[in-house]
Amino acid sequence: MQFSYTKYEKLKSRKLIKQLFEDGKAISVFPLRLIYLKKEHASNYNVQASVSVSKRNFKLAVSRNRIKRLMREVYRLNKPFLYENLENKYIFMFIYLGKKEIKFQKLDTKMKEIIKLFLKKIS
RNA sequence: CAUAAAAGUCGCCUUAUCGCUAUCCAUAACCAAUGGAUGGAGGAAAGUCCGGACACCAUAGAGAAUUGUAGCGGUUAACAGCCGUCAUCACACUUUAGUGUGAGAGGACAAGUGCAACAGAAAGCAAGUACAGGUAAUGCUGUAGUGAAAACAGGUAAACUCUACGAGGUGCAAUGUUACGUAUAUUGGAGUGUCUGCAUUAGCAGAUAAAGAGUACUCGCUCAAGUCUUCAAGGGGUGAACAGCUAAAGUUAGUUAGUAAUAGCUAAUUCAGAUAAAUGAUAAGGAUUUUCUACUUUUUGUAGAGAAUACAAAAUCCGGCUUAUAGACUUUUUUUAAAU
């Protein structure tokens, strides 16, 4: 299923995440920031991705969960476009930089932009 | 009918498409993948302020220290919670003794220590103002004045303290299992004890680790109790997976006992288990509230457009407490208006 986002394509290993933050490269389209690293990993999927929202910017667990769910949803819907143009294996971390909550449509367009920017960078 | 207060209950719904997570079933086949079925946040899940269950630590034992509670009775697994009730205090009413409403951290100052600004003669090893009375004489007696409190067994313990009762510590990142094996590992050295052999004043070699004494070590301290001790080298598994983990002081309904908290009985029922952390996203329609415009004689109502639908996310599990909360509903009481 091409729109899926199961637990096997989530980035979970602490080691990988540590390495990602140390060696990874970053691009950003406000309010999103993408940190990526070309890396062989055990998953069957080409990309292991994860999302993050700062506790400093959003104090309530409810609003943090809301934004993380929106980010996962947007990533999930735009995944086919990403996979069409991808050959190697990568690990991703999306970080939300904004301090206010965001509408779905706006986040959707931002996600499309940042994926285009990413594909342009690696090609 | 409206209004306010108190107590309690509920706290958005439906459909479609695309997804997430757990369990089960199917595809020969563990994992993966695909398909199907079923379940999937709260009244506070929050704050982490109390109390337990459960687990380990050193048997969980005594004492000091520390700390908590504090009328009486009940309730409970337990509590600083809850229920009932009394002293006391505040307000209202009648009236000088009651009634109603609300509050109610309330043991001891008749053991010791401390503290008391200003005022006042005096605020505690004492001393003694004014007026009156009284005496042989004297603060000997009464009243006044100051003050929150004035010679009275003075006041003050949400001052130290004392009394009674209670509390061992650490927390599910507890704890256990899996991996070739292990963390008190393994290797080397030193000390102590025991055993064996050689030797027989001494000592040497090998093996081994708790039966006695001593030393040393072990809870924050002391005792009791327990354990061979110590130095150096050595750094992987891993902050992996699985168990613990959700059937319980359960939930719902009825009924009996009790003023009540609560307890008993009967029937039905199985109801989240994630881990960079699932329970969602989008679209359409509906419901409730509300703003504007138009229609309507007014109230009411109708139509159209717009806005809002709170507080807030399980993380080992329960019982409370506290705090946040759009809107809707129920009951009781107060006040106002109308009718009889």
Next chain:
RNA sequence: CGGGGUGUAGCGUAGCCCGGUUAUCGCGCCACGUUUGGGACGUGGAGGCCGCAGGUUCGAAUCCUGCCACCCCGA
């Protein structure tokens, strides 16, 4: 999951343990003096519900209880 600390004037602080005058000090601010003017200096002054709400007490920044905000630590 558990533990600790701090909120006092615009800023930085003392006082809190052990309750009692008008709440301390420095910088900053205002006025006046000095100077041709400014700075520096001198003199005087203003500015505080002591984080919020209850309670104990005659009296609370201080004691007790409950909240709020910020900071730090451990596994």
